[in-house]
Structures are given as structure tokens and as C-alpha cells.
Amino acid sequence: PCQKIFLRSRPLLLTDNSTDKMSAAGNNNNKNSNAPPLPIGELNVLSTSTPKGYQTALNRYDEFVKKQNELFAENGVNTVYPKFNDLTEVYVCGEVLANGSMLSSTPPIAPVLSQFSQYLFEEKKSDGDPLAPLVQVQYLSGVKSVLFKKFKPLAYTGDS
Structure with a gap:
């Protein structure tokens, strides 16, 4: 299954595997945080602000x-x-x-x-x-x- 996400009016399709790849690559959205790395399959969408x-x-x-x-x-x-x-x-x-x-x-x-x-x-x-x-x-x-x-x-x- 795919989930459609809109970022700046451009759709981005995320499959179950794409979030795994982004997390596994260390793409933590909250780089200013001292939080531990996220488990595979999760994206941190909260900013420190x-x-x-x-x-x-x-x-x-x-x-x-x-x-x-x-x-x-x-x-x-x-x-x-x-x-x-x-x-x-x-x-x-x-x-x-x-x-x-x-x-x-x-x-x-x-x-x-x-x-x-x-x-x-x-x-x-x-x-x-x-x-x-x-x-x-x-x-x-x-x-x-x-x-x-x-x-x-x-x-x-x-x-x-």
C-alpha cells in the first residue's frame, strides 16, 4: 500500500519500504535533537520548536x-x-x-x-x-x- 503525502504541493508516494530506507539511511528529520535514532519504519516529524x-x-x-x-x-x-x-x-x-x-x-x-x-x-x-x-x-x-x-x-x- 502507498500513502500520498503532499510537500509543497508536490505529491510524494511512500511505500512501506521507502520509510524503512529513509530511516535506515539515518535521515532523522529532527537533527537538532539529542534523541536516539528512530526505529526503522518511523519518521520523526516533530521539530524542536x-x-x-x-x-x-x-x-x-x-x-x-x-x-x-x-x-x-x-x-x-x-x-x-x-x-x-x-x-x-x-x-x-x-x-x-x-x-x-x-x-x-x-x-x-x-x-x-x-x-x-x-x-x-x-x-x-x-x-x-x-x-x-x-x-x-x-x-x-x-x-x-x-x-x-x-x-x-x-x-x-x-x-x-
Whole structure:
């Protein structure tokens, strides 16, 4: 089986053997890391700056929550969004079944993330310019990645 990966708009086909060849040749994507070599068949796709990027995305999420909660208070709305570190599994995933899956395919946090997306779309930098589209995507992707790592039911794919 082949998997199609797009790098700079050009497709690259990886077969099961091609990843083995790249790993065996010592092509570790994270050369700045002191991490041991990867097992054959695995590619390290995380940069050393990934944790910093995740934290920047979470800071933007918390900034959104703070501003949104201030708007709620000003308008007498009895709703408070939790900051990222205060999120609970119930708030993010809803009811989780015994097998680890979510009862609903639409997690309760979905509307909050939708509002966060809108916030990023409307937010201006200090110079008054809007955030670049790829920066918006990085923030959304960073928040999503950390959510999926922290709350395993979001990534549930079925019993193996």
C-alpha cells in the first residue's frame, strides 16, 4: 500500500519500504535533537520548536477565553469558558463510553473551537493587520493537536 503525502504541493508516494530506507539511511528529520535514532519504519516529524508552537497556540486560546468571558460578563451572559489547563474530559469530550469512545460524534467543545476560529479570523496584530492565514491554521492545529494528546477519546478510532 502507498500513502500520498503532499510537500509543497508536490505529491510524494511512500511505500512501506521507502520509510524503512529513509530511516535506515539515518535521515532523522529532527537533527537538532539529542534523541536516539528512530526505529526503522518511523519518521520523526516533530521539530524542536513544536512544543513552543503548541504553547503559543494555547496562549492564543487562553487569550480568546479571557476576552470571551469578559464579553459574557459585560452582557450578563451566565457562561464561562475554561482556560486550556482547566478543561476537563467531560467539557471537551462529553460522555465517554466504557470502550473509550465518545457518546456523541460532536464533542461539546466544538462550538467553542468554532468561536475560537472566528476570533482568529477577526483578530488583528499590533500593527492592525490581520493574522496571516497560515498563522491562523497553526494556532488551530496546535490547539487541536494538544487536545487530541490530552483527551484520548477525541482520537478514538475503534477497538483494535
